[in-house]
Amino acid sequence: MQIIPWFATPSVGRAARAAATAVASLVLAGCASFSQDGGFGAVEQLTRERIDRAPSVQRTPDDARAAAARVEELLRQPLSADAAVEVALLNNRELQAGYAGLGIAEADLVRAGRLANPSFSFGRLSGNGEVEIDRAVMFDILGLLTRPVARAVEQRRFEQAQLQAAYDTVGLAAETRQAYFDAVTAQQLVGYFEQVKEAADASSELARRMLAAGNFSKLDQMREQAFHDDAVAQLARARHRAVATREQLVRRLGLDGDRLRFTLPERLPDLPPSPAEPRDAEQAAVDRRLDVLMARRATEATAQALGLTRATRFVNVLHAGYQNKSASGEPLSRGYEIELELPLFDFGTARVARAEATYMQSVHRTAALAVQARSEVREAYSGYRTAYDLARHFRDDVVPLRQRISEENLLRYNGMLASVFDLLADSRDQIATVVAAVEALRDFWSAETRLQTAMTGGSPGGGTSLSAPRATAAEPAAAH
Secondary structure, eight states: OOOOOOOOOTTTOHHHHHHHHHHHHHHHHTOOOOOSSTTHHHHHHHHHHHHSOOOOOOOSHHHHHHHHHHHHHHHTSOOOHHHHHHHHHHHOHHHHHHHHHHHHHHHHHHHHTSOOOOEEEEEEEEETTEEEEEEEEEEEHHHHHHHHHHHHHHHHHHHHHHHHHHHHHHHHHHHHHHHHHHHHHHHHHHHHHHHHHHHHHHHHHHHHHHHHHTSSOHHHHHHHHHHHHHHHHHHHHHHHHHHHHHHHHHHHHTOOGGGGGOOOOSSOOOOOSSOOOOTTHHHHHHHHOHHHHHHHHHHHHHHHHHHHHHHTSSOOOEEEEEEEEEETTSOOEEEEEEEEOOOSSOOSHHHHHHHHHHHHHHHHHHHHHHHHHHHHHHHHHHHHHHHHHHHHHIIIIIHHHHHHHHHHHHHHHHTTSSOHHHHHHHHHHHHHHHHHHHHHHHHHHHHHHHHHIIIIISOTTSOOGGGOOOOOOOOGGGGO
16 A cells, blocks of 8 residues: 655645655555565475475576476486476476466565555536636545554465465375376286286187187187187276376376376385384374365454454445645635545444354364364375285285296196196286286375375365365455
8 A cells, every 4th residue: 555645835834744754654664565485485395394395486487497407307217206296396387377376365465565545536617717626635544544454364365375385286296196106007007918918819829729620619719719808908998098097197297299208117116114104193184284274274364354344344434635625816725534434324244244154164164174184094094004904915925825826837737737728827817916916006105195195285085186175264355
């Protein structure tokens, strides 16, 4: 808000000059400024504390070039999960668009800290050889009185925007990790399904030849042919799944053009030696989850807006200013003007009631979100431990057992106690077991991602982070 002092002439006198000086000091006090980092420092800190990765905001061409160079460096080698997250934080344009919301919130904060511009009116009447001129400068007195409260409300909204930006960043990191594990798994499984098809090709061709030689029944031959057809269909679906999951990862990474030729590792990371056992996971979720923090900030902003609404309940519009009037052949008239809205029909009860209801709504939603966060952490940890135990069971028990069975069948075949079809069937079973083990390992890494999201970010089943619902607060502008 900026105040321009009224017209100072030598005839105004010392009182006018003193008033002008006071107004000028208000001008200097009301010139709120923008921060150097646009509020992104808090976003960087919140993000680093949760995913050990720093986001990057790109405001200048130099920032964009530096980010592009880092992305090119990361894409020259097979991507790890951490590298994929870094690429997404550097290159995802939707995330950068979300960061621009910080600038909008800070602009609202700066505007709330400035005094409203005064209004100037000028009127001229002429007739019968006389000219009458009216001049007035009006100032928003109520806006000046409520400016500290209004700025506090916008400050909380700015903090909420910072939390939202961090929430989007952490959510994108979780989605990228999930897409990464899905893509690596799908790529890895294509190789196994190709082995199944090769075994099915050999089995079907052998059955066809044996049927032609009269050494195989038609029913057995059709069974081998049916298995071959199923193997062909499974391979086609696996190849499409590899393409689909890779494209989902590409969308998170924000890649196109020549960058699409990035490579993924041949297999998933190994299972950790032991599962994680976070302490006080439920309380950590309530204290650190960004969606819970956002809800708290929204409730605080609503409470602040409620106080402003009560303060301006009866006086909603109040303007004061300097006025002078001149007419032809008459001395200049000076004075002041006050404009006040009279509460004859609206006593502000509706505004207060609405603000109170909005506040209670925000309180209950915050409490419900805290209950939901605790429950989601318990569920996510159960899924994490179950996935870990299953992946370890496949690694330590199921796959070695299937390997021993295959070795025993090979010995039986060498001793002419088993047929080649027994070997082919055993090969198919062994590959199916390996596929299940790979999927169990993928489920573990996905469960680990969901657990971290439930503890630090938001709901692990909440969908796309960048479209997460925003908490709202009562509008302070409606109060004055």
